[in-house]
Amino acid sequence: MSATFTRRPPTPSPAARARTIAARHYPAVVLPTGLPGERVRPELHHVHANGSVSILLPEDHPLPSGATVVELTDLAPVELREPVRGLLWITGWLDLLDETEARAEALVIAEQRPDPRLLDLGHGMAMLRLTPASLVLADAEGTHSLLPQAFSAAEPDPFHRQESDWLRHLEHRHPDVVGQLARHLPAELRGGLIRPLGLDQFGLRLRVETDSGDHDVRLAFSRPVSDPPQLAVELRRLVGCPFLAAQRQG
Template identity: 40%
Template structure:
């Protein structure tokens, strides 16, 4: 029996993808009010967050970090998903060394403020929950530690804003692939990953609906991603050659 075809990222991959992008986040414990998070990054199975130096001591406390996955486009509802990561927090003795390790994977600008206004906290993730319009999924710490973010996470925001502002006809071409019942909705770009493009159908009288348009095969590099986009658009030119 052949293995089932994978048509979208796993919940663990989606959590890592959300966490690799600098979305807004807050840290909550049962002892203090919510603490703003200046940056967040998953280093293996550990969530590394930066909080203000004058934030309450967090060492040993059970903590939950909420990350708000917000679309760069002005959608009616801009939150695409929410991620909650839970574990026991520990203060970091050598913030500079940990900042260096994070920077090797994700050179976030906020790392320059470590020790000069912010401090790092490490939270080994025990569980994570991803919630979006389709429901919620739980991810274990070990599954999260071995998952990889989408390879085009850094490309997504710039592509969405580029198409929205400069190529609205592309959205119309993609919309032709949607079911007829959605044709009277306002079709918006929602996301892109190695498996395909996500669209949101906004309706003035009913709730929004998210739809995925899959590539013929998952993209392994930028050339394959561009080819997948062209095929979905019905473009006769693939990789510079006319399709024959």
């Protein structure tokens, strides 16, 4: 008797997906392990390539140094009834930086993402740094534990800066294109409400909202893409090709 195996479409590695979530600068909360139930929303946070996290908080905030978790939420760029696409938890040791360290940290952040809130450092705001020990990623592809070295060695998806604008444009300006993608869905999902959910170098993800729940489907590209012209070719192929295998994820 032979077994049948369903080949899952290729996806970014867990470390690359974690780097992408961190690079999007979506909401974050700080969860001090010594204060169960406490959820602190920083004025600003920034995840560095090595997994360390810079956190800007009011100088009089009672957040203690010590073992801490930073939770990052990956949100869909279009309005969905279940908007969370993934979560990344970075666990490590939190320390308050002195004035010299804090200003050096702010300069590093400003070179990558200038933000006027950094000007408040030393004027009512203090900088803390989380040194990572481990990371956990949970998304539609599964739950994965990562070491800081694996996180640092990966790169964010090449389209992470443009993804939100592109998917909102697809949703609002080209609903006919989204409708044409329905041909690639499992038959039982084609009557649901189809929404663009995600885009990366390996494929396009759709969210299908049905009466029985939400289902995520990945439509794989024929090859990984790295620039907009290659992406345009693959998107046209998805819309015009009579058949593409889709992997149902939930």
